[in-house]
Amino acid sequence: MLVKVKGLVIRTVDINESDRLITLFTEERGIVTASAKGARSLRSRMMAATQLFCYGSYVLYKKGDHMWVREAELAESFFELRNSIESLALAAYIVDIISFVGTEEAETELLRVTLNSLYAVSTGKYPLPLIKAAFEIRAMSVIGFMPDVSECSECGRSDGDFILMIMDGNIVCDECRKKANEIKEYVYEDSGTEAISAVLSDGARTAFNYCIHCPPERLFSFRISDEDLSLFSRAAELYTLNHLERNFQTLDFYKEVTRKDAVH
Ligand SMILES: [Zn+2]
The missing domain is CATH 2.40.50.140 (Nucleic acid-binding proteins)
Known part of the structure; x- marks a missing residue:
């Protein structure tokens, strides 16, 4: 057949x-x-x-x-992915995630998000850390790990700085955080029973929320400051690795080649 x-x-x-x-x-x-x-x-x-x-x-x-x-x-063919080692490394990480999370069930939104991400990388129009984080968050949301970053899970406020509680998939504001026990940040390898968290500025949280809910074809169409982007991408990566409970060699390679002092 x-x-x-x-x-x-x-x-x-x-x-x-x-x-x-x-x-x-x-x-x-x-x-x-x-x-x-x-x-x-x-x-x-x-x-x-x-x-x-x-x-x-x-x-x-x-x-x-x-x-x-x-x-x-x-x-x-997405041939332009091969124009730089950084682009190729990010594309490899993206399909690596898909190989890991994909199943024998049709998942058209995830396929669309993947194709849009590869296309975005190939055009060179967007910063790679923005594409990476947007892909991670949207992919995680599609496969069932959608976080709620619309408001503080304790008091309901929706502006200011927040802490993303990685495994709870929600956020708490600075005030509520101070009331709660001390929260520390951990990378996946160190995570034990303590809460894993990441700082989200207002701009980073807005980007996070946008990437969860926007139409797939608009996934990279947002502006973000460098400072917010660095918080956004750190939170997105922590969220992804901790929910998937693993690291990726392709991610290590991407980090290696995009290090500021990397020799090309
Ligand atoms: Zn609060």
Whole structure:
């Protein structure tokens, strides 16, 4: 039986001399892994559409327990992701998250957010930390970890500086925080029974809230100061790693290449 899907290549593994195993994040069936026979041969019409970050239409068939690619037609290669090591590193982290959280269920909003994020990275129009944080927060919200950052969870105020309570998925204002026990910040590795939290300025909280609720195609269309962006991105990353309960090598690599003193 032939299966037609539209999807994004989020992982590739080369097998023997000419074949390639690809993992697709599809519109219709979520994550699908399939072998593309001869895909690495220069004469193969499948070559272009079976590379990492390619989005296209794929005709698959099942043989035994395994899926195979019969046809592959490229729609978008996001080629410009390869223009800089920083862009490529962020794109790799984005698809790494998807490989980890994706299931065999269709998740069209998450696919759209992923495609929009890769596109945003490829255009070079937005700061990478903004794209990264917006993607993290929206992806986490879509898969069921949507935080409520609209108002203080204790007193209901909605302006001023806040603390994001990572595992509770809500915020408390400075005043309520002072009343509560002392809260310290921890990175994932150090987290134990104590509360993990991150500071959110008013601007950072507004960005956070925007990324949860805006239309997916407007995900990066907001302005934020450098100072707020740094709080926003720190909170988004802490939130993501702690809810997914892991770190990512692709994230370490992204941090490595975007360090201010990194040598390119
Ligand atoms: Zn409060």
